Amino acid sequence: MFKKILIANRGEIALRIIRTAKELGIKTVAVYSTADKESLHVKMADEAICIGGVTSTESYLKIPSIIAAAEITGADAIHPGYGFLSENAKFASICIEHNIAFIGPSPECISKMGDKATARATAIANGIPVTNGTDIVKDIEVAKEKVREIGYPVIIKATAGGGGKGMRLTYNEQELEKNIISSQTEAGSAFGNPDVYIEKLIEDPRHIEIQILGDKYGNVIYLGERDCSIQRRHQKLIEEAPSFSLPLDVRQKMGESAVRLAKSIGYDSAGTLEFLVDSNNNYYFMEMNTRIQVEHTVTEMITGIDIIKLQILIASGGKLNISQKDIEILGHAIECRINAEDIENNFLPSPGVLKNYIAPGGYGVRIDSHSYAGYEISPFYDSMIGKVIVLGVDRDEAIAKMKRALEEYVIEGIKTTIPLHQKILNNKDYEYGNTSTKFIETHFPELSK
Amino acid sequence: MEKEMSSVESLMQIANEFELTELCYSGEDFKLHIKTSPQKTEKKETKKITKPKLDTINSTGVGRYKFIKNGSPVIKIGDEIKVGTKLGVIEAVGIESALISPMSGTIESFCVENNDPVDFGKPLLKIKKA
Numbered sequence: 149m150f151k152k153i154l155i156a157n158r159g160e161i162a163l164r165i166i167r168t169a170k171e172l173g174i175k176t177v178a179v180y181s182t183a184d185k186e187s188l189h190v191k192m193a194d195e196a197i198c199i200g201g202v203t204s205t206e207s208y209l210k211i212p213s214i215i216a217a218a219e220i221t222g223a224d225a226i227h228p229g230y231g232f233l234s235e236n237a238k239f240a241s242i243c244i245e246h247n248i249a250f251i252g253p254s255p256e257c258i259s260k261m262g263d264k265a266t267a268r269a270t271a272i273a274n275g276i277p278v279t280n281g282t283d284i285v286k287d288i289e290v291a292k293e294k295v296r297e298i299g300y301p302v303i304i305k306a307t308a309g310g311g312g313k314g315m316r317l318t319y320n321e322q323e324l325e326k327n328i329i330s331s332q333t334e335a336g337s338a339f340g341n342p343d344v345y346i347e348k349l350i351e352d353p354r355h356i357e358i359q360i361l362g363d364k365y366g367n368v369i370y371l372g373e374r375d376c377s378i379q380r381r382h383q384k385l386i387e388e389a390p391s392f393s394l395p396l397d398v399r400q401k402m403g404e405s406a407v408r409l410a411k412s413i414g415y416d417s418a419g420t421l422e423f424l425v426d427s428n429n430n431y432y433f434m435e436m437n438t439r440i441q442v443e444h445t446v447t448e449m450i451t452g453i454d455i456i457k458l459q460i461l462i463a464s465g466g467k468l469n470i471s472q473k474d475i476e477i478l479g480h481a482i483e484c485r486i487n488a489e490d491i492e493n494n495f496l497p498s499p500g501v502l503k504n505y506i507a508p509g510g511y512g513v514r515i516d517s518h519s520y521a522g523y524e525i526s527p528f529y530d531s532m533i534g535k536v537i538v539l540g541v542d543r544d545e546a547i548a549k550m551k552r553a554l555e556e557y558v559i560e561g562i563k564t565t566i567p568l569h570q571k572i573l574n575n576k577d578y579e580y581g582n583t584s585t586k587f588i589e590t591h592f593p594e595l596s597k
Numbered sequence: 598m599e600k601e602m603s604s605v606e607s608l609m610q611i612a613n614e615f616e617l618t619e620l621c622y623s624g625e626d627f628k629l630h631i632k633t634s635p636q637k638t639e640k641k642e643t644k645k646i647t648k649p650k651l652d653t654i655n656s657t658g659v660g661r662y663k664f665i666k667n668g669s670p671v672i673k674i675g676d677e678i679k680v681g682t683k684l685g686v687i688e689a690v691g692i693e694s695a696l697i698s699p700m701s702g703t704i705e706s707f708c709v710e711n712n713d714p715v716d717f718g719k720p721l722l723k724i725k726k727a
Contacts, residue, residue, distance in 0.1 A: 182718060198717040199659055213717065216659040216689030220714035246690060 149464050150174050150225040150249065154218045155189065157229030158208060160518045160534060161440070162189035165227045168456040177221045179214060181207035183526045188518045195221050202528045208232045211239055218248050225249040225463060227456075231530070234439035235262050235310075251463040253362075253417040253438050260413050261436040265307040265345050271433040274412050276405045279424070279432045281347035285332075288325050291346060295324060301349040304328055306335030306342075312382030313338045317349065350432065352584045353424035355379065356391055358406035359447045361458055362415040363468040370403040371447045371455070372477050377583045378572060380495070380596060385565070385588070386572060387443035387483045389450050392543050392581045398429050405433070407472075418444070418459045424585075442485065442535070445516060449481035449539040480546040481539045484554065486517075488531040490563040491595060499527040503561030508553040512539045512546075525562060533564060543581070547573055568595065651705055653720040654698060660689030662696070662721055665711045676704045677727075684722065687715065701727040 153169050154177040155162045166176045166189060178193035183202040190196040197217040200207035207213070209232055218226055226243050228234040228251070237258040243250040252258070261267045271278050280298045284307060285291045295302055295318075304327055306314030314335035316327035328344060336342035354377045362368040375393065378386040391399060406421040420441050422434045444455045453470070462468065489495045505521040517534025519525075525533060536553050540546030551573050554566050572578050575591055589596040656662065664671050664685035671685045672678070679701045686693040702724040709721055 197659060198719075200717050207717075212689070212692065213659045217716070219690055220660060220716075 149466075150460065152177060152194075152221065152223045153225045153227055153251070153460070154179060154214070154221065154223035154248075155193070155227050155229065156208065156214050156233055157227070157231070158184055158187060158189060158518075158529065159532060160516045161229040161442075162187075163192060163518050164516055165229060165456055166192050168454060168460065172457065172460065174460070177217065177223050179208075179217050181528070183528050186523065188520065188523070197221060202526075204232065204529065211242055215242060215246055215248070218243075219246070223248065225251055225460075227251040227460070228439065230439050230442060235437070237262060249463050251417070251459055253415055253419065257413055257415050257417075257419075258438045261419075261438050263307050264305060264309060264435050265343065267436055268345070268433070270413060271409055274405075274409050276409055276433045277431060279347045279350060282345050284343045284345050285328055288328060291328065292321060292324060295321070295346060298346070298348045301351075302346050303349045304331045304344050304346050306331060306339060306344050308339035308341040308343070309335060310339075314344060315382070318346075350424045350426050352586050353377075353426055354391075354393060354583065355384075355422065355585050356394065356402065356425050356431065357420050357422045357441075358403055359441075359444065359455070360406050360410050360415070360419050360421065361455070361462070361468060362410050362417060362419070363462045364416045364465060365467055366411065366414070367468045367471075368407045368410045368415060369468065369470065369472045369475060370406050371451050371453060371475055373399055373402060374443055374446055375583070376443060377585050378578075378587055379585050380588045384443065385485060386569065387446050388543070388546075389446040389481050390477050392480070393583075394425065394429060398425075398431065402431050405431075409433070409436070417462060418455050443483055445514065445535060445537045446481040446483045449514065449537060450477050450479055451475060452478070479539050479541050480543045481537060482543075482546045482550050483535050483537045484550060484569045485535055485565075486533045486557070486559075486569070487565045488525040488533050488562045489565050491565055491568045493563075495565075495595075497527060497531045498563035499525045499531070500562040501525075502533075502559060504558055505560075506556075506558035507534070508536065508556035510553075510556075512549050513553045514538070519559075533559060547579065568592075650726065651723045652700060652702070652726050653708070654684065654696075654700070654722040654724060656687060656715040656717060656719040656721055657696060658687040658689070658694050659716050660687040660694070660714070661712050662687055662709055662715045663693075663712055664707070672704060672722075674704050674706060678702060678704060678724070696721070698724075700724060703727070 152175040155165045169176045176193040178189045178196040179199045180190045181202050199213040200210050233239040237255040240250040240255040265284050268278050282294045301319045304316040314331045316331045318324050318327045331344045332342040357374050359371040373391050374387050374389045375391045376384045376387045418440055420437045423431045425431045488498045490498045501524045507515045514537040519533050538546050538549040540549050678698045682698040684696040684698050705723040705725050
């Protein structure tokens with residue numbers, strides 16, 4: 149087992165990892181930028197090292213400083229959290245080269261799944277359904293011809309993409325060339341890789357993802373699914389587990405598909421396979437996230453499994469100590485991501501000092517947050533204040549609990565997205581489970597612009 | 598009488614020691630009211646000690662700060678430095694990054710020992726600015 153873990157991240161996920169490490173008796177090292185000096189992860193870790201200035205490139209993305217911090221503190225493992233360097237195969241390799249364990253999958257797995265076109269090809273090779281589409285676009289005329297076969301509308305995606313960057317919805321051939329070029333340009337500047345591919349657009353899909361766990365001995369299990377259909381501009385707002393709309397046999401097939409794909413690449417950590425599901429419950433593999441996800445919490449709530457703990461145990465060479473038959477789903481969990489944003493002003497970030505902060509509590513309510521009264525939400529990073537996670541015996545109870553928890557949540561001094569979550573939770577279609585990735589656009593068009 | 602005189606002397610000493618301008622005493626045998634002359638206190642001049650204003654040079658990276666190379670110091674207390682003077686290196690994972698002075702002045706003191714681990718922004722040297 150590791151003796152000391154350095155957490156190459158900030159905010160709530162850094163705290164989340166520190167907490168599990170403490171429970172495992174492992175020492176922790178926080179790294180921080182000059183903007184995060186007063187952050188809770190800095191105060192809660194056993195040691196803290198300032199790694200640079202306020203921007204991410206000067207600090208949380210600066211590989212030499214992070215490795216140096218591990219070296220001077222004697223950390224024998226690095227947990228990358230999510231975002232920042234979590235899906236950077238080069239960083240994972242550098243950690244290994246310096247005899248520091250990377251708490252995540254092997255660099256080979258990250259590379260294979262990080263490139264979306266390769267991930268898609270791997271899925272096809274393993275008999276996992278994907279939407280009809282093209283390979284990397286090399287010639288616009290060839291692409292036009294292929295899209296004529298597939299049929300409009302289509303979606304252009306960056307192979308190195310994430311967070312909706314480079315994506316272009318395209319409804320006809322007149323738009324295709326222009327959209328391919330603008331997608332390539334955006335992808336090139338955002339990811340340093342301008343390659344794009346095209347997929348048939350699934351109208352009104354649900355976003356369903358499967359949480360998997362693999363070890364270094366070829367064992368892979370799945371921990372059920374999550375429904376993350378409530379999104380705004382490809383950013384998830386509410387996540388739930390289990391899926392309330394899919395028949396059990398479809399969920400099982402998706403889980404088995406996920407395990408098959410993970411096994412085929414020797415996947416050896418926590419990971420998530422994202423699928424789109426159409427109105428006829430046909431599912432299509434979209435991409436794999438080779439890291440812990442923000443919404444891993446809802447899976448933890450319904451399975452009783454600490455995913456971070458298993459991720460650490462696996463990275464230290466441990467065998468998965470649970471098998472598929474041990475996985476039992478109990479109850480229904482919902483997570484709301486609370487951000488410092490002004491929903492009435494195009495979701496403009498609302499950084500500032502939390503003049504008052506009182507988190508909700510009570511039976512079945514979990515708060516994963518790095519916030520406290522007096523803490524300043526920085527304008528330099530994402531605007532998350534915290535995650536409210538609830539567990540109910542069923543979806544109705546979970547919704548009622550979430551409404552109660554959000555009502556209790558006191559955050560003063562900045563604007564938050566709590567009013568948006570309350571609007572969604574009080575919507576009848578949401579209550580009945582009539583949701584898709586178009587939910588916000590359809591029900592709150594004024595908020596989706 | 599002798600005893601009273603000695604008590605008065607003690608009280609005078611207290612008044613002097615604490616630079617009191619006035620002191621009243623009521624004992625069993627006598628009462629005393631001492632007032633010191635204002636001229637006397639004015640005579641006492643206190644020397645103002647003005648500390649030189651020092652600036653710090655902070656770490657620009659993460660690693661071990663080395664200002665002794667092969668047994669000889671690269672810099673030492675009292676050295677005159679200029680903007681651009683090399684002040685040693687910050688070494689991590691076998692890579693050395695030079696610490697370059699952003700100011701001119703005289704090295705007053707070191708804030709860390711040679712080869713100490715340092716993080717970004719940690720004060721390393723105190724400089725009397727030129």
